[in-house]
Amino acid sequence: MAAKTGNQAVAMTAPAAKKKKRSQRAEIWRRFKKSKTALIGFGLLLLVLVTAVFADQIAPHSYDGMNLLVRRQPPSAEYLMGTDHMGRCVFSRVVYGTRISLVVGFFAVLLSAIAGGTIGAISGFYGDKVDNFIMRIIDVILSIPPILLAIAIVSAFGGSLVNVMIAIAIGYTPRFARVVRGSVMTIKEDEFVDAARVLGASDYRIITKHIMPNALAPVIVQGTLFVAMAILQAAGLSFIGLGAQPPTPEWGAMLSSGQNYIRDAWWMSVFPGLAIAVTVLSLNLLGDGLRDALDPRLKT
């Protein structure tokens, strides 16, 4: 009888937990929806994502198709954002550039989230000397502005998008490590972690199955904001000649060539910059909205 009651209790608690989990998600979504700016950010980001995915269908011309007869043409029905100094369609290049910027920003942050998350989790979980050692190294890396660190790395290993991604990831790894460390240090004191330990779970299992899922919220929020910053940095590196190489339609590289023709062909500089600004703005709006939705205490 007792066993039956126990089974019934388990049977009752499973859907209840599921319902609670669902309602927690619903609560976050409800808070997120309340913020108009977050929704605008979400909408803008969706637009940018659609542009990146359907670039082949949206772009009217190829991104590297040169036609010197129509070079530096102002915006028209044929060339919506005009043409550049090589007669290439600026609109098509901006559309294809969406893919590059999103991929660089996303993967740089993903790499740093994985590396920084692992380092932060170890540091926060073991604490004491391990934490002290890791944090001192992190302090040193943080004492170099990320853009200078990226310049040093990419100039040494050669200008390419992969190197840009790695360089940006190295710069953000300590930042993620700090965020995760803080969360892990708080969560590891919770009772469910003690319960897992009493049940004989290994450190690895406790960190990966019990602590990390609960430490994800700040990582997601920071991740969104870091993608925005990574896109800005990647564009900056390409602007000074360290990132994408011609004829890759990277927004920063487009601005770099547009700078030489700013007096005669303003459209070469205006539109790629607007594309960066809209993408970064959408991620910042989304990041702010997510932060308020996931942790309303931080809302000001």
Next chain:
Amino acid sequence: MHRYIIKRLIYFIPVLIGVSFIVFTIMYLTPGCPATIRLGDQATTEQIERMRDLMGLNRPFLVQFGSYLWGVVQGDFGRSLHTNRPVLGEMLIRFPNTMMLSAAGMAIAVVIGILVGVLSSVKQYSFSDTIAMLFALVGISVPNFWFGMMTILIFAVWWSGAFGYSLFPSSGFDDGLRSLFLPALTLGTSSAAIVLRMTRSSMLEVLRQDYIRTARAKGLKERVVVFKHALKNALIPVITVVGLQFGFLLGGAVFTETVFSFPGSGRFIVEAIRSRDLMVVQGGVLFLAIAFSFINLLVDLLYGVIDPRIRTQYKAQRWNIPWLRRGK
């Protein structure tokens, strides 16, 4: 206070060693042999090997780092591969210009950021607050090199097209303060946005405190409550952000100086990148990173001067007064 200063100065030493270690490791891992780069492709294997010995490249990693660090301590940041001039000398010629630009950018950021931040917090959720927050969001979303190009387009190209003269020079540093305005505005805008956000959130927190209610209950004018009682207390975290931003402006100057052909250390590094002078790039980055750390140190020390709690904390430790320590 002295204890605090000494402690912060001691912390500075491992940071300097660490920054040098990172830059050295990047140089060490760089593909290609520096001896070959120095001698050129025509050099024989014997000549390259002799040069490697001469440059100390055959020694163990840590020994090489030790001698590199010793060089850095003595002011040897390497020599240009093209001109053979010392990097430190070249950087020191240009660094005052970069500092001037950063200071001007910071001044713009502080004036706009704090003023708008205070107004925004006093009128929370109003139309002006929404506009201010929008400005803050756009400020941190726009790449500063693009913003610089747009200021050139508007104030130099379009303005001179419409009125026959340029409102501000778009390049160089020949026109004194007028030449400084557009680069400083470009550099300071994103920092203004960050200072604005910090001022607003810090002010909102302070304005909810009991002592503000007390000040209002005493019948003080709102202006006095906001600027004398609230802002003074809200400024402490803002000063930290301003200090950090000042350091970051040194990094941002790389782009701004490139856009405006401003003769600073950032543009010097970009020119070295374009001419593939790796020694100048690494030496320049190390120089700016040390400058950044040094500015952070100064901010920390200033923080100790401004925030009486830090002074009290260290005074308490020195004299070992339990009630004073508890009261910190």
